[in-house]
Each structure stands twice: as C-alpha cells, then as structure tokens.
Amino acid sequence: MSEGEANGAGAPILVVEDLRVAYDTLAGPAMAVDGVSFSLKAGERLGLIGESGSGKTTMAMALLRLIRAPGRIVKGRVLLDGRDILTMSVGELREARLRDIALVPQGAMSSLNPVMLLEEQIADGILAHAPRTPRAELARRIEALLRGVGLDPSVARKYPHQLSGGMKQRAVMAIATSMRPRVIVADEPTSALDVVVQRQVMQTLGRLQGGLGAAVVLIGHDMGLIAQFADVVGVMYAGKLVELAPVEEIIAAPRHPYTRLLIDSLPSIAAKKRLIGIPGLPPRLVDLPPGCSFAARCPYAFARCRTETPSLQSTGGNRSAACHLYPEAQALPPLGAASGEARP
Amino acid sequence: MSRELATYVLRRFAQLLLIVFIAVSVNFLIPRLLPGDPVETAIARLQAGGGQQSVDVQAVAKVYREKYGLDQPLGAQYLNYWRDLFHLELGVSFANFPEKVSTKLANALPWSVGLLSLATLIAFSAGSLLGALLAWPGAGHAIRAIVPALMVLASIPFYLLAIIIIYVFAVVLKVLPPAGGFDTTRIARLDLGTVLDVVKHAVLPLCAIVLGNVGFWALGMRSQMVSVLGEDYITFAEAKGLGPWRIFFRYGMRNAMLSQVTALALAMGAVLSGAVLVEVVFNYPGLGTLLYVAIRGQDYFVIQGVVLLLIVTLAILLFIIDLLYPLLDPRIRR
Amino acid sequence: MTALIELVGVAKTYAAGFRQTTTALSDVTLTLSKDVPSTTAIAGESGSGKTTLARIMLGFIAPTRGEVRYRGKNVQRMSGAERRDFRREVQPIFQDPFDVFNPFYRIDHVLEIPVRRYRLAHSRSQAKALIEDALKRVGLRPQDTLGRFPHELSGGQRQRVMVARAVLLRPKLIVADEPVSMVDASLRATILDELRTLNRELGISIVYITHDLTTAYQICDNIVVLYQGHVAEAGSVERVIRDPRHPYTQLLVSSIPLPEAARSWGREEIKAEFAAPRASVGCRFAPRCPHALDVCWSELPPRFALEPDRLAACHLFRDLPLAPSADLAASFAPAEIPSPREAGRGLG
C-alpha cells in the first residue's frame, strides 16, 4: 500500500527518540507517553492507535511541543529533518510550526476562533510565517487552499458557526496545509463526523498529503479507519508503543497479544461471530504495576511479564513488538481452548 | 442573519420598554399601595421635617392633590400619570417651590452621566486588560501579587472607598478638593480654567468608582480568560505558529470579552447604585446628590423624578450595550 | 403473532422558527412480537431521526402523528398501573455513560430505586441478592461496584451497571441508544455481547439504535436504515448490510472503515455535498444521490419489496411490487426458533 515515493530511500523526515511525557497529578506523575521511538520518511503514513488513556493525543501534542501544564515533556527528542523540536528556541519553534510540522486537531468544531472570519484565520497562519505577503497574493492563496480541500471559496467570508462539521474539518485542513508542511500530525480528525463525511475528509487528507509529499502521523482509536489510511501502524497501550508494523501484516498476523485481542474484538460484516472483548480494564497511569502494563489482561502472560517491562524489539522483517514472547516465538501462538474461538 | 439580528434588536427593545414600564408602575403604585393617604403622609412629613425651609404648605398640598388625583378611579390616575410623563410633567420641587422637577433633573443629569460613563469605561477597560494579563502564562510573575488587593477592592462597597479617599487625599494630603463638581465662586464661563476646575473636582469621585470597580472586572476577566485559554482554538492558534500577543488579543481576549460585556450589562445596576452614593459623599452635583437632598427635604416629586430618570438612563445604557454585542459576537446568540 | 409493542404511523415534527417545521421522523410502522424475542437495529447518521424514534418508543416524547401501543394500549393514554408496567418492561440504555448517573448518589441508587419502586423484592436481603446477581451477570464484581460514586468507575464499567439495571428489571424490551459509542474499543465487544446474551438467555427483545453498521450486523437480525427521518431501507441484516440496494445504504456501507484490504475505500474521492438543500418534497436523499431520476425530486418514493425480507424506499425499484404492508416488520427475516447450538451456549 505504501506510495512509490515513500520507498525511495532517503533520510527519515521525522525521528522520535525515547519520548517521555508526564502529567503531574496529586497522586504523583502519570507517564502518558513512556519512551516512544519511531521514524517516518517523507510521504509515509503512520497510524497510531490506542484507547483513551493510551497517551496517543499527548503524543500528537508533544510532536508539536504543545504540551501544557500539568503535562511536561520529561525527556526525548523529536527530530524534524535533524533539528530537535524540543530544544529549539521559542522563535524557531514558532517558525517550524505550520511551515515544517502542522496539526490537524481533534476537535475541528472547537478549533476555529468563533469570532474571526475563516479567511482571517487562514491568513493569520500565512502572515505569521510570511509577513510581507501582498494582499492579492494572500487572497489567491486562500482561494486555492479552500478549493484544495473541496470547499467553495465563498466560505472564506464565513464564520465557523455557519459551517457544518465536515466543512469545519476541511477548513482546518486548509489551514494546516497552508504553509506546505513536511509533516502533518492528524489527531483523530474525524472523531465527531458521520461515516460518509469521515470517509470524504480522510480521502481529502490523503490527497493533500500526496500532493505535498508530506509524512502523516494519524492518531486514532478506530482500527478500521487507521487501516484504511495508514501504511504503518503503531499500537499504543498505557503510554508505550507495543507494536509497530506495516498495516497489512499487523492485521493479518498481529504479534502483540493486545493488538490481537483488539483486532479480534472488532465487529466485521464478513460473517457473524460472537463478539469477544478484552477482559479487565486499562490500567491507571499513576503507579503502574511493575512489568508489562498489559500483563493483567493478557492471556499469554507468564511470570516474567509481571516483573520485567518488555521493550520494543524487532520480531523479524520491518516489524517490532514489546512482548516477552519474542524473540523466542516466530509469531503469536494460537490462544488456548479457553477462548473458544479459532483463528481465522 | 439580518432577520435574526432584527429579532434580537426587537427583543432587546421590548426589554427596554418593559423596564421603563416597571419603573413607572412602581413609582405610581407604591405610594398608593402602602397604608395611609399618601398626600396626608407627605404633608405631615413635610411639616414635621421642613424646619429648614419656609414652605407654603397650602400651595404644596394643592399641587399634591392635583397631581395624585386620588378622587379618580385608579385606572384613570394611572393614565394621567403616563400622560404627564410624556409631557415631561414631573411636578414641582417643594424645597425650591415652584421650580419644576424636570429642570432640576436636566441640570443634574449631565454630571451623573459624565462621571458614571467615564468611570465605567476606565474601570472596565483597565480591569479587563489587567484580568486577561493575570490569566496569561507569559505575563510574568510579579503581576499576580496584586490579586489579593483586587479581591479586597472588589468586595468593598465603593462609597466606603470614597470616604477613605476623601480623607486621605483631600483632608490629610489636601491635594484635591473634597467635594462639589466645580468651584462655586468661579464665574461660569467656558474656558480652560473652568474645564480644569471641573476635571480637578471629578478626579477623586472618579477614582472612587474606578477603584471600586476595577477589581470586579479584573477578577471576572481572569476567570473568563482562563477558560478561554483552555479552548481548542487557542491550541490550534499556537500550532499555527502565531506570536503570543496575536494569540492573546485576537484569540484570547477577543473571546473572553464576550462574557465580560454580558457581565457589564448585568452589573450596571449595581455600579449605578454605588455611583449615586459616591456622588452623595462627594456632594457632586449629579442625580445622587439631588436624590439625597430631596430625601432629606421630603421633596417627594424630586425623589420620584430622580428614581425614574435613574432607571430609564440605565435601561438606555443597557440597550446600547445590547446593540453593541452583535458587533462583538457574530453568532448573536446568548 | 401477538404484538409486544407497535408503532403505528408514527411521525414527529418540530417547530423550526416562524411557521416552519422540521420532520425528525416520518411515518414509521413497526411491530415487535411478544412471543419471539427479536433484535432490531435502527441505523442512521446524525439527523436521521433514530434517537427520536427511540425516545418515542420509550414514551419519553409523544409522536406528532400516529401512536405507540404497548400490549395493545396507547402509551400516551395509559392508566397508572398500565404505565407502571410499561415503564418496567421497556427499559432504556443510554449513550453517555457519564450522564446517566446522578452525581449526588452512589452507584447503588440507580439499582435500589427500581427494586423498591417496582417491588421486586420482599426484603432487604432479597433486594441485595437481586442486585448482586444482576451485576455478576454483566461481569461486574458487586464488592468493587456497590458503594462507589459514579466518577470512581470507568465509562465501560458504568455502562455495564446500566445493563445490569436493565437486567434487574427483567424487561420485555430494551431500547439501547448508541450504548457503546462512548466506550473504549476493547470493552465495546463485551457490552454488545452482553446485550446479545440477554436476548438469547432471558428472551428480552432488543432495539439497538446506532450509527455503526458493523455492530448492528453483529448483534441484530433485522435493521431499519433511516435518512433524514425517512425509512430508506429495511429488512434482514444479511440483505441490507451485506448487499445494500438503496443508494444511501450503499454509500453508508461502502464508507464503513474496515480493517480489510479487500474492502478498501480506494483512492477515489467521493463527492462532498455541502449544504445540500434539505429537500422538502421528493426523496430526501436525491440531492446526494448518484442515480437520482427526475421523479426523485418531486415524489417521495414509496417502499418497494425487493425480496420477502427487504424493502427499499427508492424510485430505482419502481418496477418491483410495493411492500405488502406498512409494517416494516413484515419485511424482516422470518423469526427463527433459537437453534440448539445457540440455546446450548445460552444455558452454559
């Protein structure tokens, strides 16, 4: 599924190394992102999937250094073309946002300033990076951007409350791509939209990304959506990246037990089957138990899982998983008879 | 859009009329509802308390009876009352018999409106800016030290503040005049000297109202701003790479001001009540002092006139604020 | 077939500004059997009228036209005793697991009140046993649940408490309005499976309101697809979801993001219709329909019977016979007697 250009060898455009973000709570720090590393080449689409509390939104915010108190970035590097976003000066950071790395935020409904015309909000971003853009040029660019996301240019003279949810999400994408960024971070861009609109918006995002040759990090909770869009899928659980693999492979043969149970729990329209959820509850991020965070819910767990935290390791090919079953196992062994369900 | 706007303006105008209606009706009904014959009560009071001025009690009583027309049915009295109002026929003053109440009001009104609107404007803008800065993480630490002072200022009634201000600045330091709106020994002429004199007399009452208000606006704005700064559009504005002041004014303050203006409309009544008392303390020649003198002299029609005028003035001010609101909020929804 | 609940020509319109009305729901007739427990999905996007339908069924709002009969009695004109029975036997499960608990009370409140109001127990200990049994049935441990305040439980746990509440009352019908859309993915399947189990083991009929066709397919036998208050397609899930025929249902099904390469959206973008005028005559879907005919703009399509177990309201099928009955249930899959395999699992 990966684009031809993505395969063209080249240095990764985005490298995340051992990123850790903590939230200070009254009960102590909660590690919302706990040692995540990955890298992305131009044109590549990474989907980060996780449930609420898995740290996926924190991850998106950290990539743009938008973490606010009580959250703080504890350590790690976010290298954008070799420059660390987390240590650059405030002025450089402002320059880099939108021009190099852009955000398509979660709540498009609430991400637009309710008292500003759409054209002013688009112009704001452009003028912040190119203050001397002539008016005529600005108007031309705004029109082109709106057309690019499938909106009528007359929308420029409207206020956010005059737009539908799908239109707002498109407007936000127009802003995000206004400076032709090289990395787009899309944080659940369709979470409040109906399925048809969701599909339209995601396809538009895909087209924009293709046109710019930008890398995309798509954050989401819906495996189906991620699978439709991404080339590579990263699965997050309790702040950690527990599996990273190309999309077809991860769906056909997940390596991490959590990924497998998650995929198994998805309803499909291929055949009726008994729906089986994952037993237990996601852990609270404050005072995590020692060992693997998923051990308590894992049907494969053994003694080592409860004492030693597994780190992300290669499991062959371009796949990796954070699980003590590897490297001994070649693939995830079938579940015992207890689950009552055979692998497809 | 325009239709929604029209509905909005009409509704606000209806509110204005309703307030005026309530004010007039209250003025009309209360003397008639309370036990006793209002004319007899008033005259008895006038005779008892009117030692300081020589009043032609008979003449007054005659005016009173005519004005009240108690022999007519209540409905007719009420209609007459409204008719008189439309002719600005508010009766005569007893203390300065037979000066018309409307003349007295016309003399006092500019002083009050000038003082009140200037003080509110200063307090509201300064307080809002201060409050927004207090909520702004980039605004430095030192500024937050003034929060307790603001809390104290916001909680003290401002006519008490006025007393303290007079004592400190006019009695102890003697830098500004303690009372009045102008130097009564001056010859009234429109020149620089007169203007300076008026300004000099206005400084302390202005300060009293501003200080009494600024804390309220600052604290209100702070909490509004804190919640606005938590909105997604602020995060997105940051993600766009905008400069901090652009975010502060266009995205932060601009939105926080919406509820500030709503609060302004709700608080104007209290501000006006406080300003009336500040005028009394400073013996400032506005409606407040007129009211106070009238109360002391049992000058009932003047009292009624001032009350009516206060309510109508406020209602009109509110109507203006309401008309400005749609300019601030394109959604015109409240 | 004796009816448990009947919706007869039910419609709901709301006033929308000056002398204008919005149709939230138009002409739904649906009969659910008393004898055979059924599972019916009401599916649609926002603005489809699915929640309106649910609330009318629950008696929370009155229809503008038509009536809802429960055991033959008009729900809006019931005596006190009849109303009490109706309230007990038709139970809701709501979308938002945070909003359904009064923050002032412990979890117990929502379970104890119905036991008392409907006199389900003769003694305190019997009440306690009932409640604990209901909690256990949905996979909650009573000692970890009772005595807690709502904010101390996760969304998934709270939604299970609501299922337990419904179980406690042993209703005849559960109307579940998007019960898992606000629950974490890993817990959704469990809650939906519990609903399915209630249907099989306790013989409770389920009306499942959803925007998600995949879960509708998994837990329901039949489905009604609504678009802007009008029925687009109805029938067995095998027909409607696996082989949609109405252009709207086709669009919906093809837009489901599925983690299967075979069902990729593809790179081709479908056209976005913004501010498509809400057609007031004719087919509501016409402005977005790729196959719209002239007649679609002027005439509301009647419901055509495509197969014995499926109907579609679309002029494309005007050569086919009209649906035999106004009752949507007439186009549902014939009720099947629970198979031995399923019955066996249910008992186990």
Next chain:
Amino acid sequence: MSGGLKGLRMKLAERRIGGVLILGLAILALIVLFSLVGPLFVDAHNAHVGAMTPRRPPSFDHWLGSDSQGRDMLTLLVYGTPNTLKMGLIAGIIGVGLGLVFGLVGGSLGGAIDTVIRVVADALLTVPAIAILVIIAGNLDRMSTNIMALVVASLSWMFTTRTIRAQVLSVRERAYIEVARANGESEWEILFREIMPNLMPFAVASFVGTVGSAILAVISLEALGLGALEETTLGNTIYWSQQSAAILRGYWWWWGPPIVVIALIFLGLFLTSVGFDRFANPRLANRA
C-alpha cells in the same frame, strides 16, 4: 507558552482551594463572634447620647473614642454589627427562599408562569435596586431594622431565581432524569430526589451572594438617611458621621471602624463565595 510557570500556578491554585474558603469563613466567624461576645464587655449605657465627652479621639479608657453626641464608638460598633448582620441574614434567607420557589416553579413547570417569572426577574435584575428601594423606603411611615430587612428582601430574589431556574433546566435535560423515570420514580420524586440535591451548592452560593448584596442595599439606604435612624447599625453610624462632617473635620475614629467592619464582612462573604465556587465546582478549581 512556558509550561513550568503555568504548572506552578495550577499547583498554587489547587492548594488554595481550601485556603480561600477557610479564610473567608474565618473572617465571618470572627465578626459573628464579635457581635455575640462583644456585649459582655461593654456597657450599653455608653451607646446613649451624652454618655461621655463628645468628639474624643481613642484613648486607653475608650478604645475607639466618642462621637459628637458623646456616645462611645466601641459600644456603637458592638451593638451595630449584629443589627447590620441581622438585616443581611433575614433579607438573604427570604430572598433565597423566594428565589428557590420561583426558580423551581419556573424551571420545572415551564409555560406561561415560567415566562413571567423569567421576564420579570431579568428586568428587575437590570434595574438599579436602590431606585426602587428608595421609593419603598421613602413611603413608609416607620422604619425599623426588621422592616428594612423586608424591604431589601423584596428585591433580593432575582439572582437566586435565575441561577436555580437555569440549573433546573439543565439538570432536567440530563440522562439520569430519564433513568429515574424508567426506574419508576414519579415526577415529584424526580424533583425532590434527583433534581433538588444538585441545586444545593447553587442555593448555598446564592445565599452568600444575596446576603452580601442585601447588606450593601441596607447600608446604601442608610447612607441616604432612609435607614432605621433610631436604631444602632453600622450604616447609620457612618451616616451620622457624615452628617457631622466627620470626614472633613478629621474624626477618623468615628467612620473608620464601622468601615473596617463592613469591609471585613464583605471580604469574608466574597472569599467564601469564591472558595465555595471552587469547592462546589471542581472543574473551576482546576482551571482558575
């Protein structure tokens, strides 16, 4: 935006939740204690005209000096404070009581009654209270602190009405009300069992605010000379001092102490309401 600064601010705010409320309540408690215990230490006769040499500045024997009528200022303060508090409390209780009834009736019944309540409350909220109070007070034959409390109470119900009504309307839309209906609760049970408890924090907050504005209205009327002039209150004391031009003549001990006590009452009420807001509404606490 620097995360560190904001983090510190949040922590301070979190810790201050209790602090503000406790400080406010402590100030109020101190004032109540002063009014309760005070009379034990002063001689009531000193509050009479001519009890001592007039216009004496504070001294060891008379801590707060005397006024131009020869009354002991400390004694006036001791007897004036409870009277002022009493008027605020009576007006506050009546005002909040009326407001609760109107708010509940309007919010739960709806229809024409609700419209009337809402429109009248909104209109009266925007009228300067002092104007109407002046008309009422100016037309009364006699004035006492009790009558004054009633007069002020007549215009103290709108804020509570507005708050409670809005709250009833919002609670009624919550899903737990429908759950209660499905649980077989009657409409009365829903009102008293499900809605009412959720109104209490708002009623308490309104009460604190209403007592404050009632006291403000009382001292305002007193400043205009419309108070119960035969009785000793803080507002009257200030009124008399003004009548004797005590400010210009520099008798600070006459008007100073009552101002301080009134200021403390308002500060106490203000801090209590701010603190209570954060306590009752944890989301605010996390934000502010």
